[in-house]
Amino acid sequence: MTTATAPESRAFEADVAKLLRLLVHSVYSDRDVFLRELISNAADACEKLRYEAIADPSLLGDDPQPRITVRIDAEAGRLTIEDNGFGMDHDDLVASLGTIANSGTKAFMERIEAAKGEGPEAASAQLIGQFGVGFYSAFMVADLVDVVSRRAGTDQAWLWSSDGQGGYTVAPAEGDDAPLRGTRVILHLIEDAKTYLDRLTLERIIKTRSGHVPVPIAIVEKPGAEAAEVGSGAALWTRSRSEITAQEYTDFYHSFAGQFDEPALTIHARAEGRHEYTMLLFVPGMKPFDLFDPDRKGRIKLYVKRVFVTDDAEIAPRYLRFVRGLVDSADLPLNVSREMIQGSPILTAIKKGVSSRILSELEKLAKSDVAAYDKIWSTFGAVIKEGLYEDFERRPQLLDLARFTTTTSGDGWRTLKDYVGSLKPNQTAIYYIAGDDAARLAASPHLEGFRARGIEVLLLSDQVDSFWVSAGLDYEGKPFKSVTQGAAELDLIPLPEAAPPQDAETSERIAGFVAFVKETLGEAISDARASERLTSSAVCLVAPDSGMDRQLEKILAGAGRIGAGAKPVLEINPRHDLVVALAAGGTDDKEAREDAVRLLFDEAKILDGEPIADAQAFAERLGRVIRRGLG
Numbered sequence: 001m002t003t004a005t006a007p008e009s010r011a012f013e014a015d016v017a018k019l020l021r022l023l024v025h026s027v028y029s030d031r032d033v034f035l036r037e038l039i040s041n042a043a044d045a046c047e048k049l050r051y052e053a054i055a056d057p058s059l060l061g062d063d064p065q066p067r068i069t070v071r072i073d074a075e076a077g078r079l080t081i082e083d084n085g086f087g088m089d090h091d092d093l094v095a096s097l098g099t100i101a102n103s104g105t106k107a108f109m110e111r112i113e114a115a116k117g118e119g120p121e122a123a124s125a126q127l128i129g130q131f132g133v134g135f136y137s138a139f140m141v142a143d144l145v146d147v148v149s150r151r152a153g154t155d156q157a158w159l160w161s162s163d164g165q166g167g168y169t170v171a172p173a174e175g176d177d178a179p180l181r182g183t184r185v186i187l188h189l190i191e192d193a194k195t196y197l198d199r200l201t202l203e204r205i206i207k208t209r210s211g212h213v214p215v216p217i218a219i220v221e222k223p224g225a226e227a228a229e230v231g232s233g234a235a236l237w238t239r240s241r242s243e244i245t246a247q248e249y250t251d252f253y254h255s256f257a258g259q260f261d262e263p264a265l266t267i268h269a270r271a272e273g274r275h276e277y278t279m280l281l282f283v284p285g286m287k288p289f290d291l292f293d294p295d296r297k298g299r300i301k302l303y304v305k306r307v308f309v310t311d312d313a314e315i316a317p318r319y320l321r322f323v324r325g326l327v328d329s330a331d332l333p334l335n336v337s338r339e340m341i342q343g344s345p346i347l348t349a350i351k352k353g354v355s356s357r358i359l360s361e362l363e364k365l366a367k368s369d370v371a372a373y374d375k376i377w378s379t380f381g382a383v384i385k386e387g388l389y390e391d392f393e394r395r396p397q398l399l400d401l402a403r404f405t406t407t408t409s410g411d412g413w414r415t416l417k418d419y420v421g422s423l424k425p426n427q428t429a430i431y432y433i434a435g436d437d438a439a440r441l442a443a444s445p446h447l448e449g450f451r452a453r454g455i456e457v458l459l460l461s462d463q464v465d466s467f468w469v470s471a472g473l474d475y476e477g478k479p480f481k482s483v484t485q486g487a488a489e490l491d492l493i494p495l496p497e498a499a500p501p502q503d504a505e506t507s508e509r510i511a512g513f514v515a516f517v518k519e520t521l522g523e524a525i526s527d528a529r530a531s532e533r534l535t536s537s538a539v540c541l542v543a544p545d546s547g548m549d550r551q552l553e554k555i556l557a558g559a560g561r562i563g564a565g566a567k568p569v570l571e572i573n574p575r576h577d578l579v580v581a582l583a584a585g586g587t588d589d590k591e592a593r594e595d596a597v598r599l600l601f602d603e604a605k606i607l608d609g610e611p612i613a614d615a616q617a618f619a620e621r622l623g624r625v626i627r628r629g630l631g
Helices: 014-024 035-056 089-096 102-118 123-132 134-140 191-197 199-210 246-257 336-342 345-368 370-384 385-390 395-400 416-421 437-440 445-452 505-526 548-560 577-584 590-607 613-631
Strands: 007-010 068-073 079-084 142-150 157-162 169-173 181-187 217-220 226-230 267-270 275-283 300-304 307-310 324-329 432-433 457-460 480-481 526-531 540-541 567-570
Touching: 035 068, 035 134, 035 181, 035 199, 035 246, 035 590, 068 199, 068 432, 079 385, 089 142, 089 157, 089 169, 134 142, 134 181, 181 191, 191 199, 199 217, 199 226, 199 246, 246 267, 246 275, 267 345, 275 345, 324 345, 336 370, 345 370, 345 395, 370 385, 370 395, 385 395, 395 416, 416 432, 432 445, 437 457, 445 457, 445 540, 505 526, 505 567, 505 577, 505 590, 540 590, 577 590, 590 613
Parallel strands: 068 217, 300 324, 432 457, 432 480, 526 567
Antiparallel strands: 007 169, 068 079, 079 181, 142 157, 142 181, 157 169, 217 226, 267 275, 275 324, 300 307, 540 567
16 A cells, blocks of 8 residues: 555544553453454444435445455455445544544543453453444554545545554555545454454354344455355344344344443334334443433434434433434435434334333333343433433333332332332321432431331432432322421321320420520521431431422532522430430530530431531530530
8 A cells, every 4th residue: 555645643642542552451351352343333334325325326336235345364464354335534534543532431441440450351341342442442453553445425545554552644545455435444463363364263253243234244365365255234133033042132232232241131123003113222231331421322223224324313211321222214214314304203203112112121021030120220220210200201100110229128129019018007108218328328317217117218329319209209199208308297107116105294394405406506407396207316307398308408509509408407306315314404504405405416417417517616515515424
């Protein structure tokens, strides 16, 4: 290959340079993946050409049939992956091969660094496909990579070349070897990678990892030899489910979705009737790195009659964004723009059908294989619950799919149906407590009165929980009620072993002490009152009856959505030994009682996960109490 002018030298982005070093030195045990990545890129280029040729058939020229060719040159130690797809020009080469999305690079490098201690096997196949490093995996087997490409409809071919050490060159490509259209990736293999020059090895890898690719694949065993087809180009999703093995589905998932885990659920279905389309969808077995990236595209790709149209159709709602795969429509017109397709009523109907099918398949799995569904919920439940807030139409279905940790569930999950089936007599609400730590929630003093009465409480530790429970939902007529908001309303559900009532004198002293607490704390609280919900703790903080749940208030305040939150109510356990003693102490040592009250308030804030605003005053107050105790 010759160039007409001196090549233009460029440095890789800093993240790409580091990524290449990590690929070569850390992700070294499963190098077969490079071939799958390069073939996938070639197939994408052919699919792009098919789409662009709908509007401009001249792009196909005299070569309309897409193909991918793998060429072996054992004598020169070169392996070439070639396609006749859309190709790239100078700017495409720089943008596609000289840079990579920062978020993907950062996440990849963080994961690979974390996996180093587990050995090379742990840092290999599980990482590459997840992070879109694709083309760069070529440097695991080659010390020099040349890319010769000519964009469809242009006259100039370009040569991109790099040794993967920190930079690359781009120059016009001349000579008979330049493709008429498409891309040729030439790998100058390192010595211990020359096993990839063996035809049988290549054929095995291609059939295993890229057998689904909707473009024919052929191998040329040596220069001048005939091409032998190893992949027919039959799209997997067009075949009947009975003809496809579980391994073929898994291989397709690995290549198409860029994942290396086993899919937890595969959905392959054809919709017929008013609209005809095929869906091939996968629920990953592990959490994708981009699960919370709002700008990530390509989760579900849209095809029209096997022609890739867009990866930005938002076919599934955001709360199902963990689903990977494709939808192929037979009804959408091919001769319209992506923008027109987005507004198509046909696509709207497809979106509704696909979303309903995903949820119905999850429902079936929840009934047929509880363990498999529980694993999916453990991985993606926090995302699915976003639908409880966003999708009013499917809310009842999502509530049935939801699983919860509760005060009685132990290490397992509970459904709302389980919860409602265990309601106590006179219980009119589904009780929950929200926070950011499940263990701390389970130990919260707010639960004491409920636990003593055998009332189950949902422990909600995902951020989204504070939002959906505040949306006015109910389940089978039972509203959701926070145990940290308003009065506990436990008087209708008696304790199994109720303590005898306090005598009138003690009750009067407690009432006086509660009044003293209000006077002492003043504007720091909105109220102080005797508590029904406490049985062993002395105090706790709750939201006012008309206020929002305290966890939701903290989230909104932390995000700057609201100013200072509502002042809390301090609830006091009238039977706690400390409270009874303080109530009986009279007012002879008012300073000591004030210190005790403020320490009780500080204790309530700590139990509620709040910081002590004035640590110095807290320390001085605690010191005075200790000194009094020591006489």
